[in-house]
Amino acid sequence: MDQAKTAEQLRLCAACPKMCRHMCPTFLAWRSDSPTPHSRSLLVYQEMNGTRNLDERAIEVLYQCLECSQCLVWCLPQVDVAAIVEDTRTRLVEQQRYPQGLDKISSMIATNHNPFGELHSKRSKWFTPAKNVGKKIVYFSGCTAAYRENGIAQSTASLLTKLGYGVSIMNDEWCCGSPLFRTGFRNQGLEEARHNADVLNKQDAQEIVVTCPGCYRALSRDYPENGVQLARPVIHISQLLERHLDELKTADFGGLVTFHDPCHLGRHCGIYDPPRRVLNKISGGKVVEMQRNRENAMCCGNGAGMRMLFEEQARVIGKARVQQARNVGAAYLVTSCPFCKNMLASQDAEGLTVLDLPEIVMASYHLHPKVKM
Amino acid sequence: MLDSKTKSVLLERIRTVVGSDHVTVNETDAILNAHDANPLSEAKIRAGESLPLADLIVFPASTEEVSKVLKLANELRVPVVPVGGGAGTCGGTLPVYGGIQLDLKRMDKVILIDNQSMLVQVQAGVVGIDLEEEVNRQGYTTGHTPTSLRASNVGGFIATRSGGSMSSLYGKIEDLTLGLEVVLADGSVIRCKAVPRHSVGPDLKQLFIGSEGTLCVITEATLRLFPLPKERRFRSMSFPDVHSGLEAIRLIFREGVLPSVVRLYDPEDTALHVSSHFDVEEGSCMLMLAFDGRAEKVAVEESIAAEICLKNGAKDYGEGPSRYWWEHRYDMYYPTKFATSGYSVGDTIDIVATYDKLENVYHEMKKAMEAHDAVVMSHFSHMYPNGGSIYMIFFVSKEDASSAWSAYKGIWDDGVAACLRMGGTMSHQHGVGTTRSTYTEAEWGSGFQVLRQIKEVLDPNGIMNPGKLGMGGRS
Ligand SMILES: Cc1cc2nc3c(=O)[nH]c(=O)nc-3n(C[C@H](O)[C@H](O)[C@H](O)COP(=O)(O)OP(=O)(O)OC[C@H]3O[C@@H](n4cnc5c(N)ncnc54)[C@H](O)[C@@H]3O)c2cc1C
Ligand code: SF4
Ligand code: SF4
Numbered sequence: 001m002d003q004a005k006t007a008e009q010l011r012l013c014a015a016c017p018k019m020c021r022h023m024c025p026t027f028l029a030w031r032s033d034s035p036t037p038h039s040r041s042l043l044v045y046q047e048m049n050g051t052r053n054l055d056e057r058a059i060e061v062l063y064q065c066l067e068c069s070q071c072l073v074w075c076l077p078q079v080d081v082a083a084i085v086e087d088t089r090t091r092l093v094e095q096q097r098y099p100q101g102l103d104k105i106s107s108m109i110a111t112n113h114n115p116f117g118e119l120h121s122k123r124s125k126w127f128t129p130a131k132n133v134g135k136k137i138v139y140f141s142g143c144t145a146a147y148r149e150n151g152i153a154q155s156t157a158s159l160l161t162k163l164g165y166g167v168s169i170m171n172d173e174w175c176c177g178s179p180l181f182r183t184g185f186r187n188q189g190l191e192e193a194r195h196n197a198d199v200l201n202k203q204d205a206q207e208i209v210v211t212c213p214g215c216y217r218a219l220s221r222d223y224p225e226n227g228v229q230l231a232r233p234v235i236h237i238s239q240l241l242e243r244h245l246d247e248l249k250t251a252d253f254g255g256l257v258t259f260h261d262p263c264h265l266g267r268h269c270g271i272y273d274p275p276r277r278v279l280n281k282i283s284g285g286k287v288v289e290m291q292r293n294r295e296n297a298m299c300c301g302n303g304a305g306m307r308m309l310f311e312e313q314a315r316v317i318g319k320a321r322v323q324q325a326r327n328v329g330a331a332y333l334v335t336s337c338p339f340c341k342n343m344l345a346s347q348d349a350e351g352l353t354v355l356d357l358p359e360i361v362m363a364s365y366h367l368h369p370k371v372k373m
Numbered sequence: 374m375l376d377s378k379t380k381s382v383l384l385e386r387i388r389t390v391v392g393s394d395h396v397t398v399n400e401t402d403a404i405l406n407a408h409d410a411n412p413l414s415e416a417k418i419r420a421g422e423s424l425p426l427a428d429l430i431v432f433p434a435s436t437e438e439v440s441k442v443l444k445l446a447n448e449l450r451v452p453v454v455p456v457g458g459g460a461g462t463c464g465g466t467l468p469v470y471g472g473i474q475l476d477l478k479r480m481d482k483v484i485l486i487d488n489q490s491m492l493v494q495v496q497a498g499v500v501g502i503d504l505e506e507e508v509n510r511q512g513y514t515t516g517h518t519p520t521s522l523r524a525s526n527v528g529g530f531i532a533t534r535s536g537g538s539m540s541s542l543y544g545k546i547e548d549l550t551l552g553l554e555v556v557l558a559d560g561s562v563i564r565c566k567a568v569p570r571h572s573v574g575p576d577l578k579q580l581f582i583g584s585e586g587t588l589c590v591i592t593e594a595t596l597r598l599f600p601l602p603k604e605r606r607f608r609s610m611s612f613p614d615v616h617s618g619l620e621a622i623r624l625i626f627r628e629g630v631l632p633s634v635v636r637l638y639d640p641e642d643t644a645l646h647v648s649s650h651f652d653v654e655e656g657s658c659m660l661m662l663a664f665d666g667r668a669e670k671v672a673v674e675e676s677i678a679a680e681i682c683l684k685n686g687a688k689d690y691g692e693g694p695s696r697y698w699w700e701h702r703y704d705m706y707y708p709t710k711f712a713t714s715g716y717s718v719g720d721t722i723d724i725v726a727t728y729d730k731l732e733n734v735y736h737e738m739k740k741a742m743e744a745h746d747a748v749v750m751s752h753f754s755h756m757y758p759n760g761g762s763i764y765m766i767f768f769v770s771k772e773d774a775s776s777a778w779s780a781y782k783g784i785w786d787d788g789v790a791a792c793l794r795m796g797g798t799m800s801h802q803h804g805v806g807t808t809r810s811t812y813t814e815a816e817w818g819s820g821f822q823v824l825r826q827i828k829e830v831l832d833p834n835g836i837m838n839p840g841k842l843g844m845g846g847r848s
Contacts, residue, residue, distance in 0.1 A: 012708040015419050017410030017460055019707055022502050022523040031478040031498070032402070032432065033459055039405040042418065046404075051421040057401035076707035291506070327510075 001083055009079040010048060013041035020074035025299045026064050026306075028320060029313035035064040037071035037081040044088050054092070062088055063099050064313070066306050067182055068263040068299035086304075089184030098184060101309045106185050113174035113192065114143040115308075126150040127157060127169050134164035138205035138232075140196075140219065142212035143175050144338035152338050155358040156211050156237060162365070163244050170199050178214035178264075181222050182304040193218070193228045201231040211237045211358060213264035213271075213337045220269070236265065238275040238336050238357055248281050251367035255331020256288045257360070260321065260344065261297035262337035275336045275357055282364040290324045298324065300335070302343035315347065322347045322354075334360050374471040375428045379449055383473075387431055390441045395432040395479070403427050406456065406474055410524070411464040411808065413781055416718040420774045427454065427468040434479045436554060436562055436592040443590065444560035446473055446836050453558075454838050455586035457529025458500060460521045462721070463806025465533065465585050469840040475590060477528050483507050484593070491598040492551060492567060497528030497591045513598040516543025519802070520702055528591045533804035534583035536762075538702065540755045542633040542665055543599060545802065546582065552595030553578040557588075558832040567595035580827070585804055586838035588831050602665035605633070606675050607695035610687035611657045615639055616732060618658045619753065621685040623728050626758040628681065630674045634663035634754075635761070636698065639735075641750035642766070646705070647694050660687070661695035712768065716777035719768035720808075722788045726797035727760035734797040738765050741787040745769065745780050755801055762801035785809075805842045813843025 001009070018038050021027050026035040033039060040062055046052040054062070067082040075081075092098050108117040123146050137160060145153040160167045174196055177189030196219075200208060208230065210216045219234045241248065257279050265271045272294045279287050292298045301307065301317030322344055325333040333349065335341050336357040345354035355363070375383070380398065387396045397403075403426040408414040414424055428451075433439045446453045452472030459466055459476075468474055480498035486508065487493070493508055493515070501522035505515055517530065518537035525535070531553070536545040543549065552567025565578035581589050612618035618637040625632065638647060638659045647659045662678055664671040683689065712719060722742075726734045735751060742749045747767040755762040767784055771777035789799050789812045799809055799816050814821045821843065828844050831837075 008710065011419060011713050012710070015415040015708045015713050017415070017462075017521075017706055018458075018524045019703065022500055031481065032406075032430075032476065033478075034402050034405045036405075042405065043401070046421075049421050051423075052404070055401055057399045061401065061405070076704055077709065 001080065001087065006084060006087070007048060009077075009084065010041050010045040012077050013038055013079040013081065014045040019076070020071040023070045023074050023296070025066055025068060025070065025301065025317045026313070029301070029316040030064070034061050040065055040081055040085055041079065044084055054097075059092060059097060060099065062092070063183075063305060063309055065304060066263070066299045066301070067304035069267045070296070070299065073267065073295045086182065086184065090186045091184075093184035093186075099309055102183055102185075102305060105179060105183070105305070105308060106188060109175050109180060109192065110188065114147060115175065115179050116143065116147050118147045123147070123173060124169055126153045130157070130161045130167065132161050132164065132166045134166045136166045136168065136205040137207050137209050138168050138170060138200065138203050140173060140176070140200070140208055140210045140215055141169060142210065142215040142338065144342060145211055146173075148342055149338040149356065151359055152211055152341065152356045155356070155362040156209075159241075159358050159362055160209070163247060168203065168205060170196070170203065172199055176212070176215040176218040177222065178218040179305065181218060186226075189218075189222070190226055190228065193223050193226065197223060197228045197230055205232060208232050208234045209237055209240055210234060211336070211338060211356070213262040213269065214339060217264040217268050236271060236274070236336070238265070238271060238278060241278045241357070241361060242274040245277060245281050248278065248361060249364045250282055250284045251364040253283055253286065253332060253367065256286050256329055257283045257332040257334055258288050258290050258325050258328060258330035259293070260290070260300065260325070260333060260335040260340060261294060262335055262340045263297075263299050263303055265336060266297055267295055278357060278361065279334060282361055288328045288330055290328055292324060300340040300343045302339050307343065314343070318343045318347045322349050322352065325352060332360065375451060379451070380428050383445065383449055383451060384429060386445050387429065387442060390445070391431055391433050391438050395434070397430050398428065400426070402430055406430050406459065406476065407467065409459045409461040409464060409466045411462055411467070411806065412718055412720045413778065413808070414464060414467065416716070416777065419713060420716060422774070425467055425469050425471065427474040428471045430474045430476055432476050432479045436556060439475065439556045439590050439592055440560040440562055442473070442475060443556055443558055447558050447560065447834055450834050451836060452839050453590070453836050455528065455532065455590045457497070457532060458521070458525035460524035461529060461533055461806060462803050463808040465804060465806035465838070465841055467807055469807065472836070477590070477592070478526065480592065486511055486513070486598070492595050493598055494552070494593065494595045495527050496593055497531075498526050500524070500526050501530065508598055509601065512601055514601050515549065515596055516599045517546060517549055517596075520706060523703070527594055527596070531582050531591050531594055532585050534802065536755050536802035538754065539633040539663070539665070541635050541757060542631045547579065549597045550578065550582060550594055551597060553581060553591065554593035555581050555589035555591050558834065558837050563589070583804070585806065585842050587828060587842045587844055588837060604666065604668045604671050606664045606671050607692040607699060608662045608664075608675055608679060609690035609692065609694040610660045610662070610679070610682040611643075611653055611690055612637075612660060612685070612687050613657055615658055615735065617686045618660050619728070619732060621660065621682045621687060622753070622756050622761070624681045624685070625678045626756070628677055630677050632662045632674065632678060633665040634661060634695070634699070635756040636661040637753040639751045642752050645750060646698075650697055651690065651694050659690070659694050661698050663695060663699065715770055716772065716774050717768065717770040718777055718781045719766065720781070720785070721803070722765040722767075722785065722792070722799070723762055723801045723803050724765065724792045724797045724799055725760065725762040725801035726795070730796040731760055731763065734792055734795040735763055737791040737795045738763075738788050741791040742767050742784050744787065745784045747780070747784050807841060810841055810843050
C-alpha cells in the first residue's frame with residue numbers, strides 16, 4: 001500500500017467506533033479492547049503522526065493479529081488492517097524490533113527451510129513415486145503436510161495418481177516463505193521464494209499443485225508481487241479436484257460434512273466454491289454450512305505467527321471454531337489447509353472428525369457407495 | 374492519577390483477586406481502553422491529543438471478583454469506571470480522574486434461556502450481537518436492536534438506558550430488563566428478582582438502570598424475549614413537511630397501531646440519506662415504517678398506517694426507502710474521508726419530548742445549533758403513543774483544533790438549552806456521560822438533590838465513575 005493511502009486508512013480507522021470489532025477473533029480470545037482492528041490502526045496512526053512511538057506492548061498487540069482479514073469484510077471504507085499490520089511488522093523486523101519468539105522460526109527456516117526445525121533431508125520422506133504417464137504435475141507439499149500432516153501429502157499424491165496425473169515433487173523444496181512474509185521477514189521469505197522459483201521453473205511439469213493455502217497465496221501472489229516469477233500456473237487442490245467432479249465417488253459418510261474456509265484460500269484468494277462442490281459430490285449433498293462461512297468464516301487461530309507466540313489464545317479461537325461446527329450438527333469438519341487442519345484437530349473435537357480435503361476424498365474411495373442420492 | 378505507592382499496593386491486591394493476566398498497568402493498554410465512541414474523543418485522538426488514562430484496567434470474570442475489586446477500591450478511595458463495550462457516545466468510560474477501569478468483557482456467558490417464561494439470563498459483558506444471535510438460534514429476539522448492537526454489551530445497554538431502533542414496539546432496555554444483579558461501591562451484591570410486575574414498594578432496579586456506573590456495577594441481567602416475528606414488512610411515505618409527518622405518526626399510534634420502526638427524516642436528512650438512492654422531491658420528509666408479527670396482523674397494521682399517512686398528504690414510496698435503511702442501518706456510523714478530514718467533529722443530541730412540544734423543540738434546537746455554522750439534520754425516531762425522540766445530528770469543521778472544540782461545546786450548550794427551554798428532555802437513549810454532565814442539574818431540577826443524596830448513601834467515598842451524570846467531581 002502506498003504511503004498516502006495508508007495514512008488515509010489509518011486516519012479513518014483511528015476514528016472508528018469499533019464497527020468490526022465483534023468479528024475479530026483476537027477480540028474474542030482476549031476480551032479486551034487492545035487486540036482489535038481499531039486499536040492496531042490507532043497505534044500505527046499515533047506512530048505515523050509522531051504522537052507516540054510503538055513500545056514493546058504496542059508491538060505485541062500488532063503481533064497478536066492473525067492477519068485473517070475478517071475485519072476488512074466488515075469495513076465499509078475498506079481499511080485493510082491486515083496489510084497495515086504486515087507492513088508495520090516488516091518495518092519492525094528491519095529495525096530488529098520484533099518479538100524474540102520469532103527468532104526461532106526465522107533461524108529454523110534459515111537452517112532447515114521449514115519452521116518446525118526438522119531436518120531438511122527428511123522433507124520428502126513421505127513420498128513414494130508412482131509410475132504414471134499422465135499429465136505431469138508437480139506437487140508443492142509445503143512444510144506442514146511434509147512434516148506434520150503426512151496424511152494430507154500422501155492422500156494428495158495418491159489422489160492425483162488415481163486421477164491419472166504423473167505426480168512429482170520438487171527435488172529440493174524449501175519453505176514457501178509464507179510464515180516469513182506474514183510475520184514481517186519479507187527479505188528472508190524472498191530468499192526461499194527465489195530458490196523455489198529456480199527449482200520449479202526447471203521442473204518437468206505443466207502445473208504446480210498445492211494443498212496449503214498459505215503456499216498458494218505465497219506462490220501465486222507474494223512471489224509475483226515481489227518480482228519472483230513462476231513459469232507454470234499454480235493451482236490449489238480444491239480447484240484441481242473440481243475439474244474432476246465427474247470422476248469422484250459419492251459415499252455414505254454417515255453424517256453431515258461442514259467446510260471451514262481457510263483465510264488464505266477464501267478471503268485472500270477468493271476460492272470458496274471449488275471445495276464445496278467437491279464435498280457436495282463426494283457426500284451426496286450432505287454438506288451443511290456453519291453460521292460463519294465463506295467470507296465470514298472465522299479464522300482457525302493458527303495464522304500469522306499467532307500459535308507460536310500466543311498458543312493459549314490461538315487455541316481459544318480454534319476451540320470456538322470447532323464449537324461452531326458442532327452447533328450445526330456436523331460429523332465431519334473438513335478444511336483444505338494442513339495448517340488449519342492441524343489446529344482444529346488438536347482441539348477438543350470429540351464426536352467430530354477433522355479432515356483435510358484430499359483426505360476425505362480418498363476416504364470416499366474406501367467407503368460403501370451411497371445408495372440414496 | 375494514583376500515587377505510585379497506592380498503585381502498587383492496589384495492583385498486588387487486585388492480582389490476588391483476578392490473577393495477574395487480568396489486570397494491567399501498561400500505558401499502551403490504558404491508551405487503547407481510554408476512549409469510547411464519543412465523537413469529541415475520536416476527533417481529539419485524530420488530532421494527536423491525549424485523553425485521561427486509567428491507572429489500572431481490571432478484567433473480572435465473576436460477580437464475586439467484581440465485589441472484591443470494589444471493596445479494595447473503596448477501602449483505598451480509588452475511582453472505578455465500569456467499561457462495557459466501550460461504544461457509548463458520551464465519554465462515559467473516560468477515566469477522568471484515573472483509577473481503575475473495570476472492564477466486564479470477560480463476563481460473557483448466556484446463563485439460561487427460559488422458554489416457559491420467555492426470558493434470558495445473561496452476564497453483563499455479553500456483546501449485544503452475540504446475545505441476539507444466540508437467542509435467534511432458539512427462535513427468539515431480544516427486541517433490542519440499537520445500531521451499537523455489534524459493539525456494546527448488556528451492561529452498557531442497561532447502564533445508559535439505551536434504546537433499539539424498534540423500541541416503538543418492543544420497548545427500551547428499561548422495559549426489557551426484568552431482573553438485575555448489581556454490586557455496590559462497598560462490594561455488596563444486590564439482586565432484583567425477575568418478575569413481570571410487582572407492588573412491593575418502588576422498583577429498585579429502575580434506580581440502577583441508567584446510573585452509568587455512578588451507583589453500581591451491573592453484573593447480570595434477566596431480559597425479556599419475543600418470538601422471532603414471522604413477518605417484517607416495510608413501508609415508506611414522503612410528506613411535504615415535518616408537521617404533517619409528525620401528525621400522521623401521532624394518529625397511527627392513536628389508532629392502536631404499534632409499528633416496530635417509525636423514523637421521520639427532516640428535509641436535510643432526507644436529502645442526504647434518502648435522495649441519494651430514491652427520487653424524492655426537494656424539501657420533503659421521508660417516513661419509514663416497519664411492522665412485525667404474524668402476516669394477518671402486520672397486513673392490517675400496515676393498511677391502517679398507510680391510510681392515515683395518505684389522508685395526511687403523504688406520497689407512497691412502497692417498501693423501498695424503509696427497507697433500504699434497515700439493510701444499511703449501520704453504514705452511517707463508519708468513518709468517512711469527509712467527516713475525518715481536518716478539524717471536524719459531529720455528534721447527535723438525541724432528545725425526547727411529548728407531541729405537544731416535539732415540533733417546537735425541533736425548530737428551536739435547529740436554530741440554536743445552526744447559529745454556530747453547523748450543518749444540522751434530524752430525524753424523529755423511537756416514537757411512542759405520547760411523543761418520541763429526535764436525533765439532532767450536527768457536523769462542524771474549523772481551521773484549528775481549539776476553534777473546533779469550542780464550536781462543538783457551543784452547539785451542545787445552546788442545543789441542550791433550547792431543548793430544556795422548550796420542555797424537552799436532553800437524552801432519549803445515549804445517556805449523560807461527560808458530554809451532558811454539566812446540564813444534568815438543569816434537566817432534573819429539584820429532583821437532582823434526591824439523586825445526589827442517593828449517590829451519597831450508596832457511594833459515600835465517591836469512587837463510582839466520578840465526573841459523570843453531573844455527580845462526583847473529585848478534588
Ligand atoms: C455506532 C453506534 C451506534 C449507536 N446506536 C445506538 C442506538 O441505536 N441506541 C442507543 O441507545 N445507543 C446507541 N449508541 C450509543 C451506545 O452504544 C449505547 O448507548 C450503549 O448502550 C453503550 O453501551 P456500551 O456497552 O458500549 O457502554 P460503554 O460505552 O462501555 O459504557 C457506557 C456507560 O455505562 C457504564 N457502564 C458500562 N457497563 C457497565 C456496567 N456493567 N455496570 C455499570 N455501568 C456500566 C460506563 O461506565 C459508561 O458510563 C450507539 C453508539 C455507536 C458507537
Ligand atoms: S477496520 Fe474498518 S470497520 Fe474496523 S475499526 Fe477500522 S475503520 Fe472501523
Ligand atoms: S486481520 Fe483478523 S485478527 Fe487482525 S485485526 Fe483484522 S480481524 Fe482481527
